[in-house]
Amino acid sequence: MSVLAVEVEKVLGTLKLAVRFQAAGGATALFGPSGAGKTSTVNMIAGLLRPDRGRIALDDTVLFDASAGIDVPPHRRRIGYVFQDGRLFPHLSVRQNLDYGRRMSGHPRDAGALDRIIALLDIGHLLERRPRMLSGGERQRIAIGRALLMRPRLLLLDEPLAALDAARKREILPYLVRLRDEAGVPIVYVSHIAAELARIATHVVCLNCGHVVATDGVDLLKDGDADAFA
Amino acid sequence: MFDIGPEQWTAVALSLRVSVVATACALPFGIAIGWLLARRKFWGKTLLDGIVHLPLVLPPVVTGYLLLISFGRRGPVGAFLYEHLGIVFSFRWTGAALSCGVMGFPLMIRPIRLSIEAVDRRLEDAAATLGANRFLVFLTVTLPLAAPGVIAGTLLCFARALGEFGATITFVSNIPGETQTISAAIYTLTQIPGGDAAAGRLVVVAIMLSLAALLASEWFARRAALRVHGE
Numbered sequence: 427m428s429v430l431a432v433e434v435e436k437v438l439g440t441l442k443l444a445v446r447f448q449a450a451g452g453a454t455a456l457f458g459p460s461g462a463g464k465t466s467t468v469n470m471i472a473g474l475l476r477p478d479r480g481r482i483a484l485d486d487t488v489l490f491d492a493s494a495g496i497d498v499p500p501h502r503r504r505i506g507y508v509f510q511d512g513r514l515f516p517h518l519s520v521r522q523n524l525d526y527g528r529r530m531s532g533h534p535r536d537a538g539a540l541d542r543i544i545a546l547l548d549i550g551h552l553l554e555r556r557p558r559m560l561s562g563g564e565r566q567r568i569a570i571g572r573a574l575l576m577r578p579r580l581l582l583l584d585e586p587l588a589a590l591d592a593a594r595k596r597e598i599l600p601y602l603v604r605l606r607d608e609a610g611v612p613i614v615y616v617s618h619i620a621a622e623l624a625r626i627a628t629h630v631v632c633l634n635c636g637h638v639v640a641t642d643g644v645d646l647l648k649d650g651d652a653d654a655f656a
Numbered sequence: 657m658f659d660i661g662p663e664q665w666t667a668v669a670l671s672l673r674v675s676v677v678a679t680a681c682a683l684p685f686g687i688a689i690g691w692l693l694a695r696r697k698f699w700g701k702t703l704l705d706g707i708v709h710l711p712l713v714l715p716p717v718v719t720g721y722l723l724l725i726s727f728g729r730r731g732p733v734g735a736f737l738y739e740h741l742g743i744v745f746s747f748r749w750t751g752a753a754l755s756c757g758v759m760g761f762p763l764m765i766r767p768i769r770l771s772i773e774a775v776d777r778r779l780e781d782a783a784a785t786l787g788a789n790r791f792l793v794f795l796t797v798t799l800p801l802a803a804p805g806v807i808a809g810t811l812l813c814f815a816r817a818l819g820e821f822g823a824t825i826t827f828v829s830n831i832p833g834e835t836q837t838i839s840a841a842i843y844t845l846t847q848i849p850g851g852d853a854a855a856g857r858l859v860v861v862a863i864m865l866s867l868a869a870l871l872a873s874e875w876f877a878r879r880a881a882l883r884v885h886g887e
Contacts, residue, residue: 474781500784501792513782517800517884530796531787558885576786 429612430454430580434470434480434490443467443636453606453613455627457620457647462633464616465510468582471614472507473500484580501530506573506581506611510588512565514557520568521553527576543571546608547601563594567601574609581609584616595622602626620647660857666833667841668861674749674837675817678757682764682813687806690768691794711823712762720826723755727827751828752835756820760813767812771805772798803880811873815866838862 430449443463456464469475482490489498514523544550547567587595617623624647632640711719727734728746737743745751775798783793821839828835842858845851
């Protein structure tokens with residue numbers, strides 16, 4: 427079953443991005459060295475970056491189709507996005523950050539969903555704090571919770587652990603595994619660290635210099651870090 | 657110290673009313689144009705920027721004259737507004753509010769524009785992925801994060817409006833009870849023999865009002881900054 431179908435081209439400075447892959451349920455890793463075009467690819471899936479050519483479809487919805495002139499704006503794509511730097515709203519409390527997606531889409535309050543996600547990510551004790559008062563690991567957990575609570579059809583995680591030290595990474599990884607197994611949302615996970623992806627990914631897409639160089643199961647990650655592909 | 661006559665109190669009350677109305681009416685334009693200048697690229701942007709800042713560098717008399725010929729009863733804009741909306745500016749307190757708003761506008765725009773420019777666009781992107789359309793992104797992320805600048809700009813405009821003299825007296829003259837603001841009243845008092853003492857007392861009132869506006873601006877902006885950055 428194919429969930430996400432991406433086939434896009436985009437010129438970004440000297441990088442000519444031409445990416446084509448399909449992702450099913452579970453966690454698909456976008457793996458490759460820095461500058462391979464991983465973040466640009468997820469930005470195009472989220473609608474934050476406009477491809478020059480191509481097509482992006484999620485289930486049976488076309489999100490972008492250059493030849494048909496379709497370009498669904500990001501706020502109507504219902505794709506959760508966890509950024510490398512969290513991007514929590516500094517003027518809102520953790521609770522308001524978590525609730526933001528629901529408020530913007532006008533869904534009724536759903537205490538059950540909130541409780542489930544608070545339990546999944548262990549963030550109940552942080553709700554009244556401001557983002558500034560959180561550790562890096564806590565911030566990323568809130569960012570994941572915020573993206574999940576908008577009830578996304580797809581979750582994009584762009585190097586969600588990159589800003590964290592080794593101890594914090596170990597703290598978050600189990601939550602990500604739980605997320606994959608329990609949240610029931612397909613995940614696209616961007617990283618250049620093989621060990622991290624080996625824990626989470628069910629399927630791997632290797633990118634280098636703007637192109638897909640390999641797609642397969644997690645066996646691809648055995649060769650070590652992405653720089654091995656460079 | 658405050659034994660100033662009813663005419664002078666009228667001027668003080670009128671000044672406050674004119675400044676409040678001028679600032680309140682300028683604010684939506686200030687936010688809209690501040691956003692345009694901060695976030696959009698369009699043809700004529702430099703020109704718009706220049707026009708908005710013109711009252712800052714033009715002699716106020718020139719601004720007043722330009723208002724008179726365009727917004728006067730027989731001016732092109734003034735005639736249109738009178739015929740279609742029944743709004744009259746010439747020799748009315750509304751005209752004083754217009755000239756005060758125009759004169760205060762550059763001071764309002766600058767902090768608003770700078771604070772919108774300083775808002776992290778990546779936060780706006782994050783809001784969009786969470787389902788907020790452009791307007792909601794502006795309302796729930798950009799504007800609250802730019803609040804310190806919006807408040808600073810609002811109070812600077814108010815303070816400027818309170819002290820406006822040249823453009824106002826040129827545009828709507830100096831009619832007690834209608835267009836005679838504090839500044840105009842002080843000027844009038846200094847022109848009549850023995851008016852110096854009364855003028856001095858009004859000067860004290862003017863200083864206190866301006867100082868209060870500046871202090872309030874500082875206090876509100878600091879409070880908003882605290883709110884924005886959390887704790």
